[in-house]
Amino acid sequence: QVQLVESGGGLVQAGGSLRLSCTTSGPGFSGLVVGWLRQVPGKEREFVAGISWMFGNTHYADSVKGRFTISRDIAKNTVFLQMNSLEPEDTADYYCGVDQSISEISPFSYMYHYWGQGTQVTVSS
Numbered sequence: 104q105v106q107l108v109e110s111g112g113g114l115v116q117a118g119g120s121l122r123l124s125c126t127t128s129g130p131g132f133s134g135l136v137v138g139w140l141r142q143v144p145g146k147e148r149e150f151v152a153g154i155s156w157m158f159g160n161t162h163y164a165d166s167v168k169g170r171f172t173i174s175r176d177i178a179k180n181t182v183f184l185q186m187n188s189l190e191p192e193d194t195a196d197y198y199c200g201v202d203q204s205i206s207e208i209s210p211f212s213y214m215y216h217y218w219g220q221g222t223q224v225t226v227s228s
Contacts, residue, residue, distance in 0.1 A: 105217040112222030123184040125199030132156040136202040141195035153208035162208035196221040
C-alpha cells in the first residue's frame with residue numbers, strides 16, 4: 104500500500120510562494136499518476152494538479168494554471184508543487200494522492216487514493 108507524506112505548507116502573504124512536497128515510503132510512484140488536491144472546510148476536495156510518474160506529463164486546474172507547477176524528482180521519490188503568486192483563495196489543506204493510471208491525469212478527486220495527512224496553506228491578504 105502506498106503511504107504518502109505531505110509537507111511544506113505554511114502562512115504566506117498574497118503574492119508569495121510556497122513549495123509543497125509529497126513523498127512515499129511505500130513501493131514508490133512507478134506506474135501511477137500523483138495528484139495534488141485541496142480542501143477547505145465544508146467543501147469537497149478539488150483537483151489542483153497532477154503528474155504522470157512515468158512520462159512526466161502534467162495537468163492543472165484552470166484556477167492555478169500559470170501560477171503552480173507540479174514536478175517530480177525520481178531519485179528522491181518525491182513530487183513537488185511550486186505555488187507562486189498565491190491568492191487568499193488558495194487557502195486550504197493540500198493533499199497528495201495517487202491514481203492507478205499510467206499517464207491519463209484525472210481532474211476528479213474520487214480517482215485519487217492513499218491520502219497523506221495533508222499540509223495546511225494559509226494565504227493572507
